[in-house]
Amino acid sequence: MASPKFNPLVSGVLFLGVVALIAVLLIVVRSNPYDSLEAFPYESYRSQPANLLGNEYSLDAQIHSLLVWDEGTGRLLAVTPQGSSGRLPVFIPDSLGKSIHTGQRYRMQVAIRQGGLIYVENLEKY
Amino acid sequence: MKFRSLTFCLIVATSSSLLVGQAPPGSSTTNPFANGGSGLPGSAPSQPTNSNTMNFGSGGGFLESDTARAFSKDIFDTESDSINFEEGTFFWKGGTFNLGNSRIARARFERYLATPLVDDQTEVYLGVLDRIHELLSLIGSSEVKDSEQLYEEIYQAWQLLFVAARYEMDGGTSLVIANQVYNVWRIRDENDDLDRLQLVYEEEKGKIQDELVSGDWYSKGEYDDVQALTAQGRHTGKVFDGITEGTFRAEQLAETQLRISAIDAQRITNGIQAKMQFQTQILNMLLQRRYEHCLIACTFYRYVFKGSHTEMVVGQEQLEGFVPVSDFSPTIETIEFLAREAQNDVKVGMRTVDSLYDSGELYAALERMQETYFLGEYMPQVIDYPEEKKRKLLELYRIVREVENLADLKDYGQIEEKVDVISKMAYDFPAASVLSGVRSAQRMSNLSLLSAQQYLATGDTARAEVALARATEIWPLNPAIKTFTLDIASRADISTQAGVMFDQLYDRRDFRQIFDRRTEFAAALLQDPTRSKSLQEVVERTGRVDMLIAAAYEQAEQENAFEAWELLLRAGALDPTDAELARAKASIAPRVANFVGAVDAAERAENNGQYAISLSRYITAQDIYPASKTCRVGIERVGKKLMQQLAAEQGESGA
Numbered sequence: 001m002a003s004p005k006f007n008p009l010v011s012g013v014l015f016l017g018v019v020a021l022i023a024v025l026l027i028v029v030r031s032n033p034y035d036s037l038e039a040f041p042y043e044s045y046r047s048q049p050a051n052l053l054g055n056e057y058s059l060d061a062q063i064h065s066l067l068v069w070d071e072g073t074g075r076l077l078a079v080t081p082q083g084s085s086g087r088l089p090v091f092i093p094d095s096l097g098k099s100i101h102t103g104q105r106y107r108m109q110v111a112i113r114q115g116g117l118i119y120v121e122n123l124e125k126y
Numbered sequence: 127m128k129f130r131s132l133t134f135c136l137i138v139a140t141s142s143s144l145l146v147g148q149a150p151p152g153s154s155t156t157n158p159f160a161n162g163g164s165g166l167p168g169s170a171p172s173q174p175t176n177s178n179t180m181n182f183g184s185g186g187g188f189l190e191s192d193t194a195r196a197f198s199k200d201i202f203d204t205e206s207d208s209i210n211f212e213e214g215t216f217f218w219k220g221g222t223f224n225l226g227n228s229r230i231a232r233a234r235f236e237r238y239l240a241t242p243l244v245d246d247q248t249e250v251y252l253g254v255l256d257r258i259h260e261l262l263s264l265i266g267s268s269e270v271k272d273s274e275q276l277y278e279e280i281y282q283a284w285q286l287l288f289v290a291a292r293y294e295m296d297g298g299t300s301l302v303i304a305n306q307v308y309n310v311w312r313i314r315d316e317n318d319d320l321d322r323l324q325l326v327y328e329e330e331k332g333k334i335q336d337e338l339v340s341g342d343w344y345s346k347g348e349y350d351d352v353q354a355l356t357a358q359g360r361h362t363g364k365v366f367d368g369i370t371e372g373t374f375r376a377e378q379l380a381e382t383q384l385r386i387s388a389i390d391a392q393r394i395t396n397g398i399q400a401k402m403q404f405q406t407q408i409l410n411m412l413l414q415r416r417y418e419h420c421l422i423a424c425t426f427y428r429y430v431f432k433g434s435h436t437e438m439v440v441g442q443e444q445l446e447g448f449v450p451v452s453d454f455s456p457t458i459e460t461i462e463f464l465a466r467e468a469q470n471d472v473k474v475g476m477r478t479v480d481s482l483y484d485s486g487e488l489y490a491a492l493e494r495m496q497e498t499y500f501l502g503e504y505m506p507q508v509i510d511y512p513e514e515k516k517r518k519l520l521e522l523y524r525i526v527r528e529v530e531n532l533a534d535l536k537d538y539g540q541i542e543e544k545v546d547v548i549s550k551m552a553y554d555f556p557a558a559s560v561l562s563g564v565r566s567a568q569r570m571s572n573l574s575l576l577s578a579q580q581y582l583a584t585g586d587t588a589r590a591e592v593a594l595a596r597a598t599e600i601w602p603l604n605p606a607i608k609t610f611t612l613d614i615a616s617r618a619d620i621s622t623q624a625g626v627m628f629d630q631l632y633d634r635r636d637f638r639q640i641f642d643r644r645t646e647f648a649a650a651l652l653q654d655p656t657r658s659k660s661l662q663e664v665v666e667r668t669g670r671v672d673m674l675i676a677a678a679y680e681q682a683e684q685e686n687a688f689e690a691w692e693l694l695l696r697a698g699a700l701d702p703t704d705a706e707l708a709r710a711k712a713s714i715a716p717r718v719a720n721f722v723g724a725v726d727a728a729e730r731a732e733n734n735g736q737y738a739i740s741l742s743r744y745i746t747a748q749d750i751y752p753a754s755k756t757c758r759v760g761i762e763r764v765g766k767k768l769m770q771q772l773a774a775e776q777g778e779s780g781a
Binding site for chain 1: 731735737738746762766768769771772773776
C-alpha cells in the first residue's frame with residue numbers, strides 16, 4: 001500500500017496555491033500606497049490650506065505647466081486635479097527622478113507641508 | 127558868475143545874429159558872413175549847429191531868426207542826445223523840446239510874464255530916454271542943429287541922464303553914462319589946466335634958453351680973448367672949468383623940458399584912460415542888452431571924443447568873435463550897429479509873438495516870446511506887451527514848466543493829463559510827439575518789467591533785479607511796478623506757507639492733494655529746488671495713477687473688469703494710498719470679487735512668507751483671469767522664492 005506520507009499531486013496543488021496567494025498578496029501590497037490614502041481635498045485646500053498641514057493624500061492630476069525648476073532641488077508644477085477645472089501648485093523633488101511632461105496624468109502621493117506646500121512624495125502614471 | 131556866463135552867451139548869440147542878419151521869409155539874399163564868412167554867392171545858409179533842436183509849434187523855424195536860434199542854443203543848451211531832465215531838455219523822437227535850463231533865466235522870464243502892465247512911471251522913463259535921443263540927434267525938428275544948439279542940447283541930454291537914472295528900471299545905467307561924460311569933461315578941464323601949466327613952462331624954458339644963449343656969447347668972447355693972448359704968449363691958455371652960472375641954467379632947462387614932457391604924457395594918459403573907461407561901459411551896456419543906453423552912450427562918445435578916437439581899444443577880442451572877418455577893426459559905430467540890429471530883432475520878434483498869439487498859436491508865441499525876451503528884455507516893445515496876453519502865456523508857461531517837472535520825476539501818467547490841458551490852450555502844441563515819447567517810455571518800462579517777470583519765473587533773480595531796476599528807472603511811477611512788487615511779496619509769503627503745507631501733505635503721503643494743488647505749489651516752490659523736485663515726482667506719479675485709473679474705467683466700460691482691475695493694481699503699485707484709486711477699486715471690485723480675493727490672499731500669504739499658499743492663490747486667480755499680468759508676475763516671483771526656500775531646506779537636511 002502506498003504510503004500516505006507524500007502525495008505529489010497534493011503537494012503540487014499546494015505549491016501552486018501558495019504561489020498564487022503570494023502573487024495576490026504582492027498585488028494587493030503594491031496598490032495600497034495610493035489606495036490607502038484619501039483623495040486630495042481640492043476645495044478644502046483652496047479655502048483653508050492651513051487645515052491640511054501634515055496630511056498625506058492621493059492626488060490624481062494632469063500636468064499643466066512647469067512653473068519653476070531648480071536643478072538638484074526639484075520642480076514646481078501646476079497640475080489640474082482630476083475632476084476639477086482649477087489648478088494646483090505641486091513640488092516634485094528631483095530625487096523622484098521622473099521625466100515629466102505637460103499633459104501627462106499622474107497619481108501622486110502628496111503631503112501638505114509647512115507653508116501649505118503640496119509635496120509630491122511619490123507618483124506614477126496612470 | 128553863472129549870470130555873467132549867461133549874459134555872455136546871450137551877447138554872443140545876439141551879435142552873431144546881428145552880423146549874420148535876418149533874411150525875410152522868401153528872401154534869397156546871400157548872407158556875406160554866413161558859412162564861415164566865405165561870402166560866396168549861393169552859399170548854403172547857415173544851419174543851426176545843434177541838429178537835435180526841434181522847433182515845436184507852428185513856428186517850425188521859419189519865423190525863428192538866426193539870432194533866436196543862436197540865442198536858444200546858448201541860453202537853453204540843447205546839446206543833449208537823450209532825455210536830459212537835468213538840463214531841462216526833453217528829447218522826443220530825434221528832437222529836443224527846450225523847457226529852459228537856467229533857473230535864473232526862467233525866473234526872470236516868469237517874473238516878466240507876471241509883471242502887470244507898464245505903469246506911468248515906466249512910460250515917463252521911456253519918454254525921458256526918447257527925449258535924450260532927440261536931444262542928442264544931429265537933426266532938430268526940421269533942420270540940422272547948429273553948434274550952439276547942439277552943445278546946449280547935449281548938455282540938456284546929459285542932465286536928463288540923471289533924471290532917467292532915478293527910475294528903477296533904468297538900473298543906474300544912465301548914471302553910468304552921465305558919469306562917463308562928466309569924467310571926459312573933467313579930464314578935458316584937467317587937460318586945459320595942463321595946457322596952461324605947460325605954457326608957463328614953455329615960457330620959462332624960453333627964458334632959460336635966452337640966458338644960456340647970452341651966457342654962451344660972453345663965454346665965447348672970453349674964449350677968443352684967451353686964445354689971442356695965448357698966441358701972443360701972454361696967457362697960458364688954461365680956462366676955468368669949474369661950476370658956473372651957465373651950468374645951473376642948463377640943469378634948469380632940462381628940468382623944465384622934463385616937466386613939459388610929463389605934462390604931455392599926463393594929457394595923453396588922461397585921454398586914453400577916459401576913452402577906455404567910456405568904451406568899456408559902452409561894451410558892458412551892449413553885453414547887458416541895454417541897447418537904448420548903449421546907443422545914447424555911443425552918441426555921447428562921438429560928441430566928447432574926436433572922430434579919430436572911435437576905434438575900440440577894449441573888448442576887441444569879444445567883438446571880433448561876433449564878426450568872423452579877418453583884420454576886423456571894431457569901432458563905436460560897430461557897437462552902435464550891433465545895438466540897432468538887436469533892437470530890430472526884438473521888434474520883429476515881438477511882432478511875431480503878437481501875430482502868433484492872435485492866431486491862437488500860443489505855444490509858438492510862448493517860444494518866440496521867450497527868445498525875444500532874453501534878447502531884449504529892456505526894450506519898450508517887450509516891456510509894453512499887453513498884460514492879458516502875458517498872463518495867458520504865463521499860464522501856458524507854468525503848465526509847460528509843470529510838464530518839465532513831471533518829466534524830471536518821470537511821472538508820465540501826469541504828463542499825459544497836462545499835455546491834454548496844454549493842447550486845449552494851445553492847439554499848436556506838439557502833443558502827439560510828446561505823448562509818443564511818453565508812451566514809448568511807458569512801453570519800454572513795461573517791457574523791462576515783463577522781462578523781470580520772465581526772469582523771475584525762470585528763477586534768474588539777478589537778471590530780474592536788473593530788469594526791474596531798468597523798468598523803474600525809465601518810469602518810476604509805473605503802476606505795474608507796484609503790482610509786480612506786491613506780487614513778489616505775496617509770492618514770497620505764499621512760498622513760505624506753501625513750503626510748510628507741502629511738507630505736511632508729503633509726510634502724510636497725501637499725494638493726491640499735492641497733485642490737485644500742483645499749480646499753486648509749482649509757483650510757490652519755484653525757488654525751492656528740493657521741494658520742486660519732490661513736487662515733480664509726485665505730479666508725475668499721480669498723473670500716471672490717474673492715467674491708469676482712467677484706463678481702468680475705460681476697460682470696465684468695455685466689460686473687461688479683470689483688465690480694469692489689473693490696471694488699478696498697477697496704479698496701486700505707484701501709490702497704494704491714493705484716494706482716487708481707492709474709489710476706483712471700490713467701484714470695480716464687486717465685479718471681480720473672486721479674482722480680487724485670490725490676488726489679495728496671494729499677496730497676504732506672500733507677505734506672511736507662505737509662499738506655497740501664495741503661489742496657489744495666484745494660480746487660482748490666474749485661473750479666473752488667465753491674462754492677468756499680476757498673476758503671471760506673482761507666480762514667477764513667488765515661485766522663485768518658494769524654490770529658494772525649498773533648496774535651503776534641502777541643503778539643511780542634507781547637511
